[in-house]
Amino acid sequence: MALSHKTRRRLSLFLLLVWLPLYVVAAVTLAGMFERPHIALEVAIYVVLGILWALPFRRVFLGVGREPPEDER
Secondary structure (H helix, E strand, O other): OOOOHHHHHHHHHHHHHHHHHHHHHHHHHHHHOOOOOOHHHHHHHHHHHHHHOOHHHHHHHOOOOOOOOHHHO
């Protein structure tokens, strides 16, 4: 089932305004539970976490910044 352009725009806003801040708080809280690693390892962990959040949602963000197709106007 393909999502309409309007649905993808709304879902992307929800993901950016609600899900992402919750994910950041959870990631920082989880990382704070462990002893602080070497700075290079810590940066690598945050880079990986920063990429991982978007992987399941990459289809939602495709084409969101473009004009809606003619058949959906």
